[in-house]
Amino acid sequence: MVDVAREAGVALSTVSRVVNQDPTVGADFARRVQTAITTLGYRPDEQARQLRRGTSRTIGMAAREMSARNPVLAEFELGAHAAGLVVLGASTADDVERERSVVLSMAHRGFDGVLMEPIGTDHSYLASEIASGLAVVAVDRPVSGPDTDAVLSDNTAGIRLAYRQLADHGHRRIAYIGDHERIFTGHERASAFRACLAADGRPQTGLVHTGETEQARISEAVRAVLSAEVRATALVCGNVTTTFAVLAHLAAEVPRGQRPAMVGFDDFPLAELLDPPLTVIAQHTGEMAHAALRLMTARLAELERAVETVTVPVSLIARGSGEIPPRE
Secondary structure, eight states, X not given: OHHHHHHHTSOHHHHHHHHTTOTTSOHHHHHHHHHHHHHHTOOOOHHHHHHHHTXXXXXXXXXXXXXXXXXXXXXXXXXXXXXXXXXXXXXXXXXXXXXXXXXXXXXXXXXXXXXXXXXXXXXXXXXXXXXXXXXXXXXXXXOSSSOOEEEEEOHHHHHHHHHHHXXXXXXXXXEEEEOOTTSHHHHHHHHHHHHHHHHTTOOOTTTEEEOOOOHHHHHHHHHHHTSXXXXXXXXXXXXXXXXXXXXXXXXXXXXXXXXXXXXXESOOTTGGGSSSOOEEEEEOHHHHHHHHHHHHHHHHHOTXXXXXXXXXXXXXXXXXXXXXXOOO
């Protein structure tokens, strides 16, 4: 803090007030201090602050189940416990600023490593934490910025499997509805679908719909692809949230005999109980979790080891919805 004060040309007490987010600090002083912090790579010692305050400002949650919606985390927790590691989780709620706050808070509280499902487009703030010894493993999507270990699904192969399954059952007007393409998986899967259309010499106009995974947006996309202008007879859904929204729309607005064939990306427990049972591209979450745990423990043991990316294969589970012939 003395170095930061000297660099910024302010009193040590001013640095302390800025670091502790005192709103009474003038904007010019705050800017100078923040610039000095960035220049010098200063990081507050959170453990020292905790000793001074006598509190950690951290609450633990020992709930019966926090990972039911994230099978990779569920498997990772089991393996970590067996390896003598404690996993304390926090949700980022798909919010970029919340992700940054959560990850930096974990780093500053002395966590040895962080398992991330990255959502932001700039993780450059992790560089100094990694240099200071934080082990980072990304799951499902890579970190944008510093090189880190990562475990990914084979998104391109999964979309090809989904598309080919529908095409092999006679569909020529296949549409895709997926996540926003600012997200790595959203971009990978949409790009792979466009490549499938191009390889078959089919136009893409009106057949590819990406964006936020909100019911209103997805319902509008379903209406568009089933319209008289587009006439899609089959759908590929880009992730499980999109699948749920598409199913909700079809149940509310499309008579059973007029519903398109469908393949979803991601399996879920009730998929085989639907009518018809849902054909899916299944990600092998157990294998992903085991790979993530292996990378994490290896990184903790040897911080300087070469960065590694593991791509886990996917598989198609044919249950019925993807095998319905076109109704034309």
